[in-house]
Amino acid sequence: MTQDELKKAVAKAAVDYIAPRLERDSVVGVGTGSTANFFIDMLAELKNEFDGAVASSEATAERLKSHGIPVYDLNSAGELEFYVDGADETNEHLELIKGGGGALTREKIVAEVAKTFICIADESKKVGVLGEFPLPVEVIPMARSLVGREIVKLGGDPVYRDGFTTDNGNIILDIYNMDISRPIQIEERLNNIVGVVTNGLFARRPADLLLLGTSRGVESIARKDS
Numbered sequence: 001m002t003q004d005e006l007k008k009a010v011a012k013a014a015v016d017y018i019a020p021r022l023e024r025d026s027v028v029g030v031g032t033g034s035t036a037n038f039f040i041d042m043l044a045e046l047k048n049e050f051d052g053a054v055a056s057s058e059a060t061a062e063r064l065k066s067h068g069i070p071v072y073d074l075n076s077a078g079e080l081e082f083y084v085d086g087a088d089e090t091n092e093h094l095e096l097i098k099g100g101g102g103a104l105t106r107e108k109i110v111a112e113v114a115k116t117f118i119c120i121a122d123e124s125k126k127v128g129v130l131g132e133f134p135l136p137v138e139v140i141p142m143a144r145s146l147v148g149r150e151i152v153k154l155g156g157d158p159v160y161r162d163g164f165t166t167d168n169g170n171i172i173l174d175i176y177n178m179d180i181s182r183p184i185q186i187e188e189r190l191n192n193i194v195g196v197v198t199n200g201l202f203a204r205r206p207a208d209l210l211l212l213g214t215s216r217g218v219e220s221i222a223r224k225d226s
């Protein structure tokens with residue numbers, strides 16, 4: 001199977017999971033990226049069975065609206081039953097690296113609000129230890145050099161994502177060669193650097209359910225303590 005076929009399979013598995021659990025007044029949190037896009041396109045078929053969505057990026061909001069799915073501001077949406085999103089990496093504890101597309105901050109905010117975070121990913125995203133994929137950090141532009149120096153002190157190699165601006169008007173530093181064997185600790189340390197908005201580690205708030213696309217089918221992996 002191609003990677004896109006695996007992404008479509010997990011998107012369908014997510015729709016199949018939430019469909020029987022949706023109420024007419026449900027608002028669904030929706031992530032960003034190519035896997036999330038397949039999910040959005042399939043979610044559209046259910047659009048008369050739930051109220052609408054909260055988007056984790058401008059791109060996702062546009063795609064939802066193009067299908068006629070109402071998009072709500074998170075502040076007026078109240079509680080979200082589900083947040084469905086892809087990932088750049090996941091470990092066995094469903095701790096994630098996200099933000100390859102630069103949407104990490106809004107993704108983290110929406111994930112925080114949702115009762116159940118469903119991660120959809122193809123098997124190339126499953127790793128033993130996080131960090132092969134460079135870890136994105138969203139930074140206030142004037143703090144770029146300061147944050148870069150602090151990241152070096154933590155043992156990482158920050159690289160400025162040239163020409164990229166987040167939906168929040170900030171920049172991204174991608175960290176290479178960082179030891180992420182203790183994800184919660186690294187997530188907190190990076191977030192403590194002045195000028196960091198947030199980083200792409202989802203360890204404090206990991207996924208609750210991983211739908212992993214493999215050549216043998218979609219594996220459903222629940223977080224052990226969820």
Ligand SMILES: O=C[C@H](O)[C@H](O)[C@H](O)COP(=O)(O)O
Nearest residue numbers: 033034035086099100101103
């Ligand atoms: O900022 C982007 C998001 O965190 C995506 O969920 C992540 O990059 C995975 O994207 P894709 O599904 O395209 O591999």
